[in-house]
Amino acid sequence: MKHTISVLLQNKPGVLSRVTGLFSGRGFNIESLSVAPTLEADVSCLTLVTVGDDAIVEQITKQLHKLIDVIKVTDISEFEYVEREMALIRVKAEPSTRAEILRICDIFRGKVVDVSAKSYALEVTGTCDKVQAMIDILRPIGIQEIIRTGTIAMTRASKKY
């Protein structure tokens, strides 16, 4: 099963390689990974998506927690949460397909961020599934390049007021 794990880390040199080294060294897989500073300047948040059965994911969270520079590990998938990913997609654009591309972009609430004589670059954000759906639909038209950020995620605020 897919799990989205959020890791708060001390923002120090080498910390990221401790995390990735843990995954490669123990044969855990990483589907995507993204990391950036949080409100606190010396703390980073790393979101990673991994696939594994419950026992493996339990090991992953425990092992992450064991790293000295890790502050907090949350398996976000256990909670209600929102997730987003952004992709930049360059598609081949010919006079005959331009309208179709723009229509698809519209349906997915994407944006055209770069235009050339022969291609459009589109920006789309959404859940990983939505981004994937847009890619799948554009594929027959001719995708030249894709850059994805990987998923970031946040648990929903408590509904209790």
Next chain:
Amino acid sequence: MKITGAQALLKCLEEQKVHTIFGFPGGAVIDLYDEILAAEKLTHVLVRHEQAAVHAADAYARVTGDVGVALVTSGPGATNTVTGIASAYADSIPIVVFTGQVPTGLIGNDAFQEVDIVGITRPCTKHNYLVKDVNDLVPTIREAFHIARTGRPGPVLVDLPKDVMASKILFPEPQQVKMRTYRPTYEPHPGQIEKACRAILKARRPVIYAGGGVILSNAHEELTELARTADIPVTMTLMGLGGFPGTDSLSMGMLGMHGTYYANMAVANCDLLIAVGSRFDDRVTGRVDAFAPHAKIIHIDIDPTSISKNVKVHIPIVADCKHALTAMNTWFARSGEFNGKAEKENHALWLQQIKEWKAAHPLGYVEKTDVIKPQFVVQKLHELTGGNAIITTEVGQNQMWAAQFYHFNHPRAFMTSGGLGVMGYGFPAAIGAQMAAPDRVVIDIAGDGSIQMNIQEMATAMQYKLPVKIAILNNNFLGMVRQWQELFYDKKYSATILDVAPDFVALARAYGAVGLRATKPSEVEPVIKEALATKNLVVMDFVIEREEGVYPMVPAGKATTEMLLV
């Protein structure tokens, strides 16, 4: 008054009550060595290879229960420590390794003798640091010692650029280390303790499976109390030997690949397995699904990642072993439900069964009058030292015979590279142990192959007048590998014959040590007696049965009940 980084480091060592360090100099740490010469309270042991410095620090830590320290230079000095660090990591031994580094301005430039030792050792240290600013030096060192000795202990490496050692600072006031992200759990959850105790009350066929955690947390007394109160038989891992008296009637010795028949049978048939500071290593479990298949499992460990990693655990207790066992003993003592007598009756049948297994297949070997049996040598060593020596081992058959036949009654008396299995560990470890315990008899039970991996340390032992005894069980083979070839590879002895070997007696003499040789069983006792009476480094060369095997043996990947017996 401002002092240099090098001076600050030495002050830190004093603050940490470090009296002995093991090291080897070089350009990047020359400032430090300049200070060491003046440090009166510090003994520096100059080894002859950096790997030995780390193994010695490791054994020093095991004997004293405190942190061992090694100091080496940058580049090759640092890379030479990697095996020692990885071994300490696998065995959870608290050490701090200081490595020199090129000046901060040159880092990343492929400078002379530069390696990214922090990168190299990231997966085999508990934590590591590169100190780039002299103002971070003292807090970092304090943190390093704190991390090494607390929680599940382990090696910590601190990389020290040369310019940082020469820069000046005001030495910061001593401070309690407080870390936001690192707070090991020492106290057990009372609910889990109660569950565990109730499970023990209910059990008919309980077994305690004790590991290195018992020794690391000094929990041998608490463990012994629990076992004796409830009459629970105890088996130990290689790392756990000495955690419970080996000659006690409740002791079943070691379990696993070369464990006793009765320990493995008991685990396979128990209805409750109480794992204390052990980690279900593959050398212990054999085929995992056949390991303690009928048992409810209690697992006490300070490291949550050890719990349910290889084998699903029913009652996890994350805590220091000593704290958890104390809580259990207290629970039994206080709880009105505990009825010692009924308890013992409950377990009497089970103990009887184990006795029968013991009688059917005791630990043994085929005795001979004309050839020396290695097991006989270990038995004699036990007898002639009254079981009170500190034993270190190399790796291979020698290690297993030592584990099987030197019945350890005390903790911190057996040092072996358990998790990593490093040939060449035993002799430097003996040096570290002898530095820690000058008045004890320290014996390295060695193989003829392994001893050659750090034989250069004879010079170290001579320099510091360490009367270490080396007992080589000389089979002219890489014996353990040969045994596998004999059993599973049609006796094709590929690359395991060591016919070309030094004359160990002459070699000992070349270093100024004493060399003794025994070739017949009748010579074993006199040789050991002479060695024990000699206040000098002694190499005993026991020419043993060449193709002797270690038994019982569970072939790799088999269930632990599928033992090959003597």
